[in-house]
Amino acid sequence: MSEEKNIRVLLVDDEPAIRRALKTPLQELGFQAVEASRGEEALHLVRTDSFDVVLLDINMPGIGGMQTLVRLRALAPRLPILMLTVRDEEHDKVEALEKGADDYITKPFSIRECIARIRAAVRRSKTPERSEDAPIAVGDIEILPARRIVKKAGEAVRLTPKEYEILLYLMRNAGRAVTYGKLLTSVWGVEYRQEVDYLRTFVRQLRKKIEKDPSHPRYLLTDPCVGYRFAEEVAFARGTNGAAAGDAWLPT
Amino acid sequence: MNSERYIVPAGNGRESYLSDRSGAEKVRELVEHAAELDLHQKPGPALASLIQSIFGFEAVAILDADVNEVYQLGEWFPGVEETVRNVFVFETVRDDPETGLIRRVLRVRNLPIGALLLRGEAEEAISSQIAALIAISFDRYHAFANEMRMESAKRAEQLRSTVLDSLAHAYKTPLTAIQAAASGLKEMGNLSAAQGTMVSLIAEQAAQLNLLTTRLLRTARLEAHSLHAELVAIAPLIEDVIAATREQLANMSIKVDLARDDLSLMGDRSLLEAMLTHFVENAGKYADVGTTVTIGAAERPGCIVLSVHNRGPVIPAAEHERIFDRYFRSQTAEHLAPGTGIGLSVAKQAALAHGGQVWVTSSEHEGTTFFAALPVESQGAAI
Numbered sequence: 224m225s226e227e228k229n230i231r232v233l234l235v236d237d238e239p240a241i242r243r244a245l246k247t248p249l250q251e252l253g254f255q256a257v258e259a260s261r262g263e264e265a266l267h268l269v270r271t272d273s274f275d276v277v278l279l280d281i282n283m284p285g286i287g288g289m290q291t292l293v294r295l296r297a298l299a300p301r302l303p304i305l306m307l308t309v310r311d312e313e314h315d316k317v318e319a320l321e322k323g324a325d326d327y328i329t330k331p332f333s334i335r336e337c338i339a340r341i342r343a344a345v346r347r348s349k350t351p352e353r354s355e356d357a358p359i360a361v362g363d364i365e366i367l368p369a370r371r372i373v374k375k376a377g378e379a380v381r382l383t384p385k386e387y388e389i390l391l392y393l394m395r396n397a398g399r400a401v402t403y404g405k406l407l408t409s410v411w412g413v414e415y416r417q418e419v420d421y422l423r424t425f426v427r428q429l430r431k432k433i434e435k436d437p438s439h440p441r442y443l444l445t446d447p448c449v450g451y452r453f454a455e456e457v458a459f460a461r462g463t464n465g466a467a468a469g470d471a472w473l474p475t
Numbered sequence: 476m477n478s479e480r481y482i483v484p485a486g487n488g489r490e491s492y493l494s495d496r497s498g499a500e501k502v503r504e505l506v507e508h509a510a511e512l513d514l515h516q517k518p519g520p521a522l523a524s525l526i527q528s529i530f531g532f533e534a535v536a537i538l539d540a541d542v543n544e545v546y547q548l549g550e551w552f553p554g555v556e557e558t559v560r561n562v563f564v565f566e567t568v569r570d571d572p573e574t575g576l577i578r579r580v581l582r583v584r585n586l587p588i589g590a591l592l593l594r595g596e597a598e599e600a601i602s603s604q605i606a607a608l609i610a611i612s613f614d615r616y617h618a619f620a621n622e623m624r625m626e627s628a629k630r631a632e633q634l635r636s637t638v639l640d641s642l643a644h645a646y647k648t649p650l651t652a653i654q655a656a657a658s659g660l661k662e663m664g665n666l667s668a669a670q671g672t673m674v675s676l677i678a679e680q681a682a683q684l685n686l687l688t689t690r691l692l693r694t695a696r697l698e699a700h701s702l703h704a705e706l707v708a709i710a711p712l713i714e715d716v717i718a719a720t721r722e723q724l725a726n727m728s729i730k731v732d733l734a735r736d737d738l739s740l741m742g743d744r745s746l747l748e749a750m751l752t753h754f755v756e757n758a759g760k761y762a763d764v765g766t767t768v769t770i771g772a773a774e775r776p777g778c779i780v781l782s783v784h785n786r787g788p789v790i791p792a793a794e795h796e797r798i799f800d801r802y803f804r805s806q807t808a809e810h811l812a813p814g815t816g817i818g819l820s821v822a823k824q825a826a827l828a829h830g831g832q833v834w835v836t837s838s839e840h841e842g843t844t845f846f847a848a849l850p851v852e853s854q855g856a857a858i
Contacts, residue, residue, distance in 0.1 A: 238651075238652070240648065240652035241648060241651055241652050241655065243652070244652040244653075244655035244659065245655050247659060248655070248659025248660070251663045252662060309643055309644065312640075312643075330648075330651040331650045331651040331653070331654035331655070331682070332654065333654060333655070333678070334655055334658040334661075335662055337655070338662070419711075420706075420711065423710070423714070424708075424736075427710060427714070438717065438730065439729060444718070445714055445715060445718035447715045447718045447719040448715065
């Protein structure tokens with residue numbers, strides 16, 4: 224658990240029961256957790272103290288989670304912020320992601336899931352920005368931007384230019400939820416940001432090319448009503464087609 | 476036909492000094508007054524009064540066919556309501572010098588919306604202009620009233636969804652604390668086997684309570700929500716439903732069987748999503764572990780048939796209809812699975828709202844399949 228020793232978590236939720244239920248196990252498991260019950264308090268703490276990650280409730284009195292997010296982003300552009308949301312509030316999730324949140328966790332959640340998200344967000348924030356041309360690999364999918372090549376288990380996959388751009392954008396943001404709007408804007412341009420069905424068609428084609436079972440995607444995942452998320456790592460639970468290239472990426 | 480009858484108080488004394496002006500001037504005055512009418516009230520009575528006082532008719536009767544009301548003023552013979560209604564029904568436009576009756580049909584964009592009956596003298600063209608003006612005023616009033624109704628329906632919908640949001644928040648908070656505390660205890664370790672079992676039970680049941688809450692709120696939200704028809708592509712719809720029910724289908728494999736990749740229909744996406752989600756959740760609940768749940772979409776003339784098939788206990792034929800009733804839960808022992816008995820009734824309501832229908836087939840040999848047939852061009856009255 225030594226890696227958690229230095230992770231400082233700022234826990235922002237107006238509900239004392241939730242803060243208590245999170246803080247105790249987090250501390251017990253080696254994280255340092257500081258509480259705030261309002262956005263205003265969180266902003267003050269971020270100005271005066273340093274944190275590795277913020278868990279921020281969306282629904283709070285006072286300036287509320289969304290406004291806190293915007294101001295925190297302005298204060299600390301690289302600080303990972305994970306929003307605590309409730310299911311059925313997809314538009315809030317989308318808005319938070321587009322305003323700079325790193326990810327969201329849907330209440331109720333288990334401590335295990337929460338810790339996994341915290342670790343992933345902190346790890347991403349500590350990873351130095353890679354160069355535009357750096358290859359990216361997840362599981363047995365590899366993208367080589369310098370040569371515009373995509374490989375699956377070592378074999379080149381033929382993609383249309385748009386499919387390639389979608390994949391590149393998602394893989395550059397692997398592990399993060401990318402909203403439909405962001406993806407459409409970056410691949411087609413801002414005038415297409417509403418054309419979700421258009422995007423879905425392309426994603427379906429893309430899945431047929433990179434997924435083993437397109438209706439059970441393991442790489443290109445759907446966040447219902449929010450967008451897509453490229454897996455950060457892929458577990459090879461069942462026998463894959465024996466791809467040696469894939470084995471190198473087995474998660475620990 | 477029952478209609479309300481309005482007796483409007485007689486003129487307000489304008490007739491004396493207006494009588495020598497030209498017809499065109501009088502029409503202009505009527506236009507000015509008509510433009511100032513308060514649209515919160517039905518304009519019929521005020522118009523009848525204005526027309527009588529400005530033009531000096533002996534009597535005025537106006538039918539607003541949209542609300543089926545006759546506004547009359549002055550001395551009329553018995554049965555005048557019937558007469559003015561007949562003007563509307565038979566679309567009679569006639570000036571009758573012998574009786575002094577002038578008949579006009581009120582039209583908006585060429586459609587009859589009412590009738591005007593005058594007794595007195597006026598040029599033909601002037602009477603027609605009066606009729607046109609009344610028609611425009613009625614149209615403005617109905618458009619305004621419609622807008623107000625929509626505005627108030629929208630506010631009611633907003634209110635309901637605010638209430639539901641705060642309910643969601645109120646339920647999810649304790650559930651989140653319970654879930655986090657129970658899973659936290661487990662993560663921290665050092666529990667005896669018995670303690671571990673109890674903690675798991677707390678976590679599982681909290682998760683179950685959460686699922687039920689989510690379903691109940693989803694149902695309530697759908698009831699509060701007015702339908703928005705849009706072009707819905709079926710393949711991505713299925714994809715979203717699969718992604719949202721991943722946990723409930725963890726022990727089965729899923730197959731998607733599409734007639735064509737680009738199937739689509741006009742409908743309300745969130746409603747269709749809820750419908751299919753309930754079918755899939757239901758299949759997840761009853762399917763034998765390790766079997767395949769197949770979600771299909773087939774084309775039939777004028778409609779698309781969505782289906783969810785699973786292998787599992789057979790639903791007795793006697794229950795095929797009732798299974799879609801609210802709160803109905805099969806009494807068959809094999810069918811005792813957690814649930815609220817609401818899901819399938821929601822699915823049925825969703826299909827009906829689209830002018831479609833649902834049904835189920837179930838046999839040992841073929842397995843169980845839930846179907847929803849939905850018109851491609853929605854004919855749902857509500858949409």
